[in-house]
Amino acid sequence: MTAPIRKINLVRIAHINYTYQNLERAEAFFRDFGFVEASREGTRVYYRGYGPEPFVLCAEAGAKDGFGGAAFVVESEEDLLYASKTVPGASEPFELSKAPGGGRCVTFEGGVDRFPFHLVFGQVMREKATVFPERDFNFPTEKHREAGTFQRFDKGPAPVHKLGHFGACVTDFQQTYDFFTTRFNFIPSDLVHDEAGRNVTVFLRLDRGDELVDHHSFFFFEGPKFHVHHASFETHDSDLQFLGHDWLRERGYENCWGVGRHVMGSQIFDYWFDPSKFIFEHYVDGDQMNSSHPPNHSKASPDSLHIWALCAVSATEPLGNSYYWGHDLSASEPDTLWGLEGYTHPAGFFLGHTSTDVFKREMRLADEQKLLKTVQGIGSPDYDLHHYDLAGGWLKREDDPGKDSRDSAVAVVHFWAAEEGGREELVRSLEGFAKAQRERGVGEGELQSCAVLREVMDKSLATLWLRLLTPASLLATCSAKTLEHLKSQLETKDYKDLLATLQPLTARTETHLSQVFNGHIDQPPKETSV
Secondary structure (H helix, E strand, O other), rough: OOOOOEEEEEEEEEEEEEEEEHHHHHHHHHHHOOOOOEEEEOOOEEOOOOOOOOOEEEEEEOOOOOOEEEEEEEOOOOOHHHHHHOOOOOOEEEEOOOOOOOOOOEEEEEEOEEEEEEEEEEOOOOOOOOOOOOOOOOOOOOOOOOOOOOOOOOOOOOOOOOOEEEEEEEHHHHHHHEEEEEEEEEEEEEEEOOOOOOOOEEEEEEEEOOOOEEOOOEEEEEOOOOEEEEEEEEOOOHHHHHHHHHHHOOOEEEEEEEEEEOOOOOOOOEEOOOOOOOEEEEOOOOEEEEEOHHHHHHHEEEHEEEEEOOOOOOOOOOOOOEEEEEEOOOOOOOOOEEOOOEEOOOOOOOOOOOOHHHHHHHHHHHHHOOOOOOOOOOOOOOOEEEEEEEEEEEEOOOOOOOOOOOEEEEEEEEEEEEEOOHHHHHHHHHHHHHHHHHHOOOOOOOOOEEEEEEEOOOOOOOEEEEEOOOOOOOOOOOOHHHHHHHHHHOOOOHHHHHHHHHHHEEEEEEEEEOOOOOOOOOOOOOOOOO
């Protein structure tokens, strides 16, 4: 019988690392987010909060944007040495001589996705630089503030206290869960399962015995491709959080989601995109737990995300998710499963990809009933699923009487930027095209959707999504005529001018043409003569 692995004792989360192609632009965001520069060493800038950690964020200049991993403090030098010898692929301990606070570090690549993870010991803490007042609040029947004492605030960034947690999308939930919970003192606070009862999301805290710790310092969920989800930083109170929200908004940064109140962890949250589309969160008033609290189990649902929030969950669909599928119109190509999944806000990630599960259920039905002619299922090369932000254009128009029709032909055109960082120029051109199309009225055979999309994980990809109402006269005829009708939209002067504009900016393109738009999530496909 194999002896259980001795667990490495973690004390707290310490800092997180990112690489930026445009570090100067990221630095401006960090100042406005509430970080304080601690030091600079070569291509690295270290940022601290007002708490005792010597730094909470390291931003490094690099050839491309990237996630460099989070660091946790281990309880002893023995833990650090033990980790270097027992964690697969772990480095030997090395000195953090140029980082604020010094100390020693061990680095490894965690889980099945082999993402960077760091362990540190021996850092010298800093004295707390700032103490913020704990304000008295007046309630309807209990007045705690003395007469003549007023609530007054200065405008500015929400000051960062500490790094509270980070999260990631992993490709194999169970393997990642086993890796971290068997080797480290992580224990689950909340486990979220899908409709089949399979766990797909976990919020992990540190087991420190009777000591109270944050509800989670690490979370992950299962998805199609590894990526960091967000890093979350604690600020003092909700007043400073809202002041920080206004400060970022007034300076033109992109709000991701918030302000709102979570269910799991209870934090008041406020998520923002940095200029490279990494997500940073301010939070206050999170839950505390110790080892005596059992894990909570719940099914993935929108209600598990937030009690209240000041913005819609998604600009694309109510849950930020849409999937469409249909027969490929090209006689030389097999049927294509293709999807649009809107992740303007992080809700879809917290849901454990509920929409993906729904889509998979629909695809199983499509396979069982042979609704598609030649496709081999979700794992086939014809499965074209992307995760998008809606950048511009429209998905449906209120002046379109057939806006919810499921008798449409659809063209999905992917454009990959020729140069790193060149996608935004593609998006601007596509938005100009969409704006011009919107000026036209909608009638039979006219464009019903002209959406411009940014791929969330592939930052070189912009997509144009065109939906065209199929005239009734073509529904009962052969697919060749439907194809001809759809292709006519790709032969207009406006579209040819667009392609000419994009040609020097584009490395490659890919077009998917579908005969029938088969419906939204959970809607049965309409029988058609094809």
